[in-house]
Amino acid sequence: MQQFINVTLTGLTEGMVYAAFALALVLIWRSTRIVNFAQGSMAAATAFIALALIQAGWSYWAALVVALVSGFVMGAVIERVVVRRVEGGPELNAVIVTLGLFVAIQAGIAIVFGSSFQSFPTPFGLQGFQVGDNRIAFTPTSLYVIGAVLVTMGLLVALFRFTRVGLAMRASAFGQEVARLLGVRVGRMLTLGWGLAAVVGSLAGLLIAGGEFIYPAYMDSLIVFGFVAAVLGGLDSPIGAVVGGLILGLALSYVSGYVPRGSALVNVSALVILMVVLLVRPGGLFASSTARRA
Template identity: 65%
Template sequence: MQQFVNLTLNGISQGAIYAAFALALVLIWRSTRVINFAQGAMGMFTTYLALMLIENGQPYWVGFAAALVGGLLLGATVERVVIRPVEGGPELNAVIVTLGLFIALQALAAVLFGSTYESFPAPFALRGFDLNGFTVAFTPFSVFVIGSVLVVMLALVGLFRFTDLGLKMRASAFSQEVSRLLGVRVGRMLTLGWAFAAVVGSLAGLLIAGGSLVHPAYMEPIIVFGFVAAVLGGLDSPGGSVVGGLLIGLALSYVSGYLGSELVTLAALAILVAVLLVRPQGLFSHAAERKV
């Protein structure tokens, strides 16, 4: 019973991390209709920015804030300099560019920061809570991670459902020509979409790094699991991505605990294939929205 409880709590903690990355994918998809495969590398880059500040004596929260601001600027720059030239062409062009950017950022990080593993601090304790004489796999930092993910999810829901800015961003993503005729500054909306998504990606990078080791490729497993979570919940649904992240976290935790850690990646692939075969739009997406 204790093992089941620990696996469940560990799955929730890991699932919240996958959900954080999935939220970044959902945001970039809803605001630009592009899947950004460089999202993880961008988050890794801003996490190193935070680490440099912390290692130079700055408080954790200064590094945290600097990473988020760095993500905002990096996302806007990437859209303006890298993505803007291929906008308006075949959709596959932008996807290929993000794959190239992913490789370039990882290589640049290895040159600038080195390829060695470095410890990244956590703002809260990493020791599990004590319940009835035994320690559970759920820490104060896990509470912070889950709280952060819920705040981001609610912010995205509010942005796209209740604000004029969110409506303009979605309109620009679906039909740029019509949006321009209606007076929407499409270029600015696309830049904001990339910038906001990079902020969420930077937050995901910080949450993933907290209390663990970072290196230029530390985000790679999260990219896979976060993408599966986004597809499972639905790329149009912030709430669905959170639920998808938690479901993936729980499923992979149980697989690792009862069947073996070597089967985790295979289990994630099986879940992805099953979702694409049974409900390719995701559990919480509305097909009607995709037809507008």
């Protein structure tokens, strides 16, 4: 029973980490209809910026704010300078550009900050809570991660459902010409979408880094898991991203904890889950039929 509780709590925390990155993918998809494969490298870059500030004596929270602002600026600049050149062309062009950005940004991190492993601090403890005579695999940092992801999900839902800016961003993503006729400044909305997605991605990178060692490619595996979580829940749904992350985190935790040599099967299990979802419900668990036709 103790093992089951610990495995479940570990899966819950890891699932929320996957959900954090999935939210960034959902935001960029809803606002621009582009899957940004460079999101992981962008998040890693802002994490290294935050770490440099912390090492210089800044508080964690001040470094967090600077990292989020840096993420917004990076996302907006990339959209304006790079991605806008291929918008309106074949969809594959944008995918190739984001893959190129993924490699280029990661190389830039290695040049500026080095390739060595560096410890990233966390504002809260990493020791599990004591319940009776047992210490469970759930820490104050786990609470911080879960709370941050739930707040981010709530803000994204509110943005797209209840604000004119969110509606304008979705209109720009689905039909730029129609949106322009309605008075929407499409270029600004696309830039805003990239900036906000980069902010969420930066938050995900910092949540993932907390209490761990980071290096230029530390986000690589999370890119895969975050993408699977986003597809599982539905690329159009912030709530689906969180639910997909939780399902994936729990599933992989159970595989690792109970299947012989399960730790070696984690990546394969994620691939199997992705294939099943694409075969059974390609739009994801929370996708409507209208969203799939769009």
